[in-house]
Amino acid sequence: MKTSHIAFAAVLTMALGCAAYAEGGGGWTERAPMPSARAEIGVAALGGRIYVVGGTEGDGQNPTSWATASTSVYDPATDRWHAAAALPHGLSHAGVAALNGKLYAIGGFLTPIHLNPQNLAFVYDPAKDKWTAIPGLSSRRGSVAVAAVGGKLHVFGGRVSNNVLKMPSPPGAPAMEAGFGTVSTHEVYDPATRHWSEASPVPGPTRDHMGIAVLGGKVHLFGGRAADVVDNLERHDVYDPITDRWTTAAPLPQPRSSGAFTVLDGKILYGGGECKPGGQAFTPNVFNDLTAYDPSTNLWKVLQPLPQPRHAFGAATIGHVAYFIAGAQLCGGGSSTDVQAFALR
Numbered sequence: 213m214k215t216s217h218i219a220f221a222a223v224l225t226m227a228l229g230c231a232a233y234a235e236g237g238g239g240w241t242e243r244a245p246m247p248s249a250r251a252e253i254g255v256a257a258l259g260g261r262i263y264v265v266g267g268t269e270g271d272g273q274n275p276t277s278w279a280t281a282s283t284s285v286y287d288p289a290t291d292r293w294h295a296a297a298a299l300p301h302g303l304s305h306a307g308v309a310a311l312n313g314k315l316y317a318i319g320g321f322l323t324p325i326h327l328n329p330q331n332l333a334f335v336y337d338p339a340k341d342k343w344t345a346i347p348g349l350s351s352r353r354g355s356v357a358v359a360a361v362g363g364k365l366h367v368f369g370g371r372v373s374n375n376v377l378k379m380p381s382p383p384g385a386p387a388m389e390a391g392f393g394t395v396s397t398h399e400v401y402d403p404a405t406r407h408w409s410e411a412s413p414v415p416g417p418t419r420d421h422m423g424i425a426v427l428g429g430k431v432h433l434f435g436g437r438a439a440d441v442v443d444n445l446e447r448h449d450v451y452d453p454i455t456d457r458w459t460t461a462a463p464l465p466q467p468r469s470s471g472a473f474t475v476l477d478g479k480i481l482y483g484g485g486e487c488k489p490g491g492q493a494f495t496p497n498v499f500n501d502l503t504a505y506d507p508s509t510n511l512w513k514v515l516q517p518l519p520q521p522r523h524a525f526g527a528a529t530i531g532h533v534a535y536f537i538a539g540a541q542l543c544g545g546g547s548s549t550d551v552q553a554f555a556l557r
Contacts, residue, residue, distance in 0.1 A: 213372065215416070216541040220500055221279060223488045229354055237504075238554055238556045239554065239555060240519055241552070241554075241555075242519070242552060242553055243287075243552065243553050244292060244293060245296075245549035245550060246264070246284060246293060246551060248269050248270060248271045249270045249538070249550075250267045250268065250280075250341055251286075251548070253265065253267035253503040253526045253537070253539075254302040254308025254526065255268070255525075255526025256315060256419075257310065257529060258310040258313070258315050259338055260288075260447070260530060261530075262286040262535055263284070263308070263310075264283070264284040264423040264526065265283050265285075265299065265306060265308045265315070265317050265374050266282070266306045266308075266317065266504070267280060267304050267305075268280065268304055268547055269282055270547055275428075276324070276547075278324050279320070279323065280302050281301060282305070283297060283298060283299060283343075286379060286537070288535065296338075296402070297342055298343075299317060299338070299343055300334060300343050300345060300446075301332055303317065303319075303321070303322070303546075304321050304322075304414065305319060305354040306319055306354070306355070306356040307320075307355075308358060309360045311365055311381070311400060311403065312357070313338070314337055314403075315335070315338070316333065316336070316360075317332075317336070318333045318349065318367055319331065319332065319349055319352075319354050319367070320354045321354040321373075325391065325392045325544075326355070326373050326391040326392075327376065327482075328374055329352040329354045330352055330354065331349040331350070331351060332348055333346045335346070335347045335362070335401045344379060346406060347401075347408060349408070350397070350399060351395075353372045353373075353395065353420075355369075355420040355421050356370035356420065357370075357420075357424040357433060357436075357474055359379060359424050360426070361522050362453050362454075364401060364453075365400065365403070366398065366411070366431060366451070366453065366555065367399045368433060369395060369397065369414050369418065369420050369422060369436070370394065370400050371394050371395075371399075371420040371421075372394070372418050373391025374393040374401070376389050377392060378495075380493055384388055386422065388438075389531050392440070393416040393465070394420045394437075396413040396414040396415075396474060397410075398413050398451075399411070401503055411453075412451070414433065414448075414449065414458075415443075415458045416447055419437060419438050420436060420437065421436050421470045422436035423435045423471055425473055426475070426476060428507065429452075429453070430452050430453070431453070432450050433448070433450075434449075434463075434473075434480075435469050437470075441469060441486050441543065442487075444467035445469070446464040446465075446466060446468075448461040448462060449461070459508075462505065464482065465514070465515045470484075470485055471484045471523060472522070472525045472539070473527060474529045474534050476534045476556060477532060477556050477557075478506075478507075479505060479507075479533055479556075480507050481503070481515075482502070482505070483501070483536060484500060484501075484521060484525065485499045485523050486498050486523040486544070487523075493544040494542050494545055495543055496521060496541050497543050498521035498522060498523050498543055499523070500517045500518045500520065501514065502514075502515040502516060503555070514555075515554075517550055521541055522548075524539050524540050525537055525540070525544075525548075532555055533553050534553070534554045534555070535552070535553050536553075536554065537551050538551075
């Protein structure tokens with residue numbers, strides 16, 4: 213993938229800015245592991261707890277579920293996990309966000325690799341411990357990016373998997389296929405009217421597996437992939453829901469996708485992702501770095517790296533602590549129960 217002179221200048225400016233900061237800030241603490249190994253999850257904070265929705269799941273005894281309906285809840289105050297009501301339908305790669313005291317799960321896949329995308333959408337009421345179906349997306353897609361801003365849900369991009377190709381398999385494993393085909397679709401859901409509408413599409417390449425965060429009433433989209441992990445992106449686009457327009461911001465230090473992201477103390481954190489350039493599928497060539505974006509300087513800062521390389525995981529913030537949950541250490545596969553807490557101070 214070629215980089216324009218303008219993009220190169222932006223990357224160089226960002227890199228010089230990063231060099232002015234002391235690297236390795238912040239610190240990690242291990243927390244109670246998940247009850248079962250998960251990856252390709254949706255994660256969001258709601259009511260002082262962290263919800264982990266769907267994904268792949270294995271308990272070490274039964275065959276792996278490629279699209280679990282499990283909803284697990286972590287309470288940082290007690291460092292304990294408990295189960296909440298299951299999704300009405302198993303999903304992996306669902307987009308998850310909290311809005312107005314409720315949790316939403318949007319889209320996803322039913323089978324590996326990125327096959328059988330869905331247009332399903334559900335809302336969870338923690339007071340009733342119940343998921344309910346809401347009107348679905350206009351098309352079937354997974355690995356969408358979802359954000360709550362201005363009282364509405366914004367759903368960006370995703371993979372429609374309208375092109376299925378054979379993929380290399382691990383030694384001794386059956387033949388595998390993968391779905392390709394990404395979109396720039398941007399749809400907005402209004403819970404008050406239960407109606408979806410279209411908004412300004414995602415600029416640049418069609419993409420999925422993006423990072424997403426809301427700062428100052430604007431939505432930040434960063435990284436992602438146009439097709440496979442060899443098509444990872446470093447770009448950083450910012451959407452203003454008031455004007456329905458996009459601008460650009462400092463790109464990620466390196467192109468990557470499928471990392472974990474959250475907002476901590478007014479900064480965007482992005483950790484991990486797959487895969488390192490030149491690496492092979494089903495090998496541990498996954499990113500372990502953690503970076504923070506400061507909107508006041510439009511710069512990314514290098515922080516203390518992840519305790520283990522990781523992708524296909526999730527993150528959420530409670531107070532002044534960000535929690536990074538589950539995920540895979542192999543490019544293209546794996547799962548874990550790991551939970552790590554990160555604080556800037």
